[in-house]
Amino acid sequence: MAAASATAPAAAAAAAATTSAPHVSSEDSLWEDIDNASVSELMIPELFLGLPPVQDVLATRTSEQQEETLQALMPYLAADLSNKFNYNKHGIASLERPRLAIFLKRILSGLPSPYYAADASRPWFLYWCLGALALLGEDVSEYRDGMVKTARYLQNRTGGFGGGLGHLSHLATTYAMVLSLVIVGGQEAYEVIDRKAIWEWLSLLKQEDGGFQMAQGGEVDVRGAYCATVLISLLGLPLDLAPISPLKSKVDASFNLHTKLGDYVRRCQTYEGGISGLSSAQHSWNLYYDPVTADYTKWEASPYKFTGEQIFDEDSRVNTSHPVYVLPPVKVDDVIGYFSKKQGF
Template sequence: MAINSATRAIKKMSYLRTNVLGRKRETIEQEVVDEEEVMEIRTSNTGLITETLVEREELINECLELYEKAPEKFNHLQKDSHKMFLEYWLNNPLPSGFKSLDASQPWLLYWIGNAFKTMNPTWLTNDYQKRILDKLWYISPTGGPFSGGKHQLPHLAATYAAINSIALCHNLDDNREINKKAIYDWLISLKTPSGAFMTARPVGEQDVRGVYTALSIASLLGIVDSKLTSNVTEFLTRCQSYEGGFGGCPNDEAHGGYTFCAVASLAMLNALDKVNIDALLSWCSSRQTKEEKGLNGRSNKLTDGCYSFWVGGTAAILEAYGYGVCIDKDALKQYILKCCQSEESPGLRDKPGTQADFYHTNYVLAGLSICEHSFMVRNNSPFDFVATPLVPEPEVEPIHPIFGLAILDVNNFINRRGEPSMSNLSMKV
């Protein structure tokens, strides 16, 4: 009966292919005359050729060619050339096209700094570390909460990237202090009755990204308490979709980025057992395609290098908590080395045919680390992670799948911080 009433409501089905949405093909519209016809469309659309199906065929061909013909050097990570790519952009002004990242300045610091350290912990020199802190304190002179750029409002995503960037910088004897008290009060002000967090005040989205960034900030600073975490697990469990992955909010479509945020948050809350783990494992496995070998972020979407971390990191968290390995790490490593590196330019990319960028360079490297290590958590503590190399000489450092930082950097930050406490109102960087 429910299906019948739903079909009656549908009088016109549109497959949006408009130029307005940046797509290449025209809108296909089909008038539906009666319910029988709707059922027929629903069950007989396997012959429909979509833009994604065409693009996937092309991608498979490109990947297969690379697996056969990629130069031998792509059996390894071309670290020196990726370092050159990152270093150039640390030392030169960004082109005007980057103005769209004006509110994401701490992210640029984190992506570049973390990519450096994932490849080689010594590459982020004291000078680079000082420049990272200088930039963050220029943007937010009070030491937090942090904004995405000068004279902008504090934002959860910017503060997450800022704290992670500070965690990369632990060689300095620096007097700057992170204002833990101000950050805690601000986090509480962002909390909603449903258990989510607004990304900013007075207006901000409320979804699992806000939950993850808030919990990661608070966990690293040692300021988690029951006021901050009340109702959060309940909100997250409502975000698991029928597919097994997580959407951004209840009743949303499962997505790799949101799933990472939800699963990493549940791990920090020690509440992974509150969700359907079998469905989650199955959804993660389904993100990996046989031909391309990489991971996609949603059903019927193309493989993309950054999901090596968003979905790969989710898989590593589940592995660490004893739920087994749900992705083929060897296959993913091949995708990363052969399809995300390119002869044309340094840095790491989403897929063949796309340009390398900082975001993909960082998350593809983090994904490579997941392929090269196995993970285990001790005492159910997100701060007691152990990574064991799966290969004799890993190309990259062991990454902490919950925080997206090298395990070494997480441990160093926690040691500097001391025991979790609000009694110290600030923390030396």
């Protein structure tokens, strides 16, 4: 756990804001009347807390697999996990590091054919698995060559990465792919990223209200603001709009990739609190805020100091993750340092 003092564009989401008095709908009142206890009781119907009342006696491959699945799931459904995990005196299960590492590496070695339905999520599988292995302290450099080859397949000449081979570039998959390359690290992984093309592509996605499209012709939401900001920062991209940007003829010369970004994120705050996917332009309520600069350049983080007793075992502790980039801090420093030393692209 880390406590951070915000000094980056994405931090504008936490800016103080006040809204007009919210209208409390009948639906809001309904949810307020439902307490936590009644919700938890309804989470798992009683029918599913025991074995099925009717089971086929004919033994087939399907019925055998169904029985295996039932036996694996029943302890979880019935909340009887005393024999499944090792618990400490606080009732907290220990992190089974070796088994988790094996599971993650198995996914990275290849997935079976049914996963073709998730073909557009390839970069996310890579990021989740590599990120988790890094948190466990595993050496992920062995995946560098494979990551570089995969990046070449998924990268488009027009900038950014698609989710699968031949897919159009998308900000979310580009974010996941770039972070995966940063996790494995090394010059070859950094240099496979076409930074100039990404800069030009981001200039096409930039909107006059400060936000970013997720893809050319795609939706504009708060994800784009975050993903674009991370890419600009990690890759050391210029803030000026590329010459191919359609905004060049609509805005003044000072308009850049960060312009109005903080304002856009603040407009995504809802009257209930928190951040919605869309800006206030798609809402029927008004938001008023105090101007706060979005031109932050540095984050500082320090371990959170618990005042009470630690309830998890020290063996279950994982490595630190950067509060902004969701990467090992040493990886963040390395990639930013690498690109800051380069002259141009």
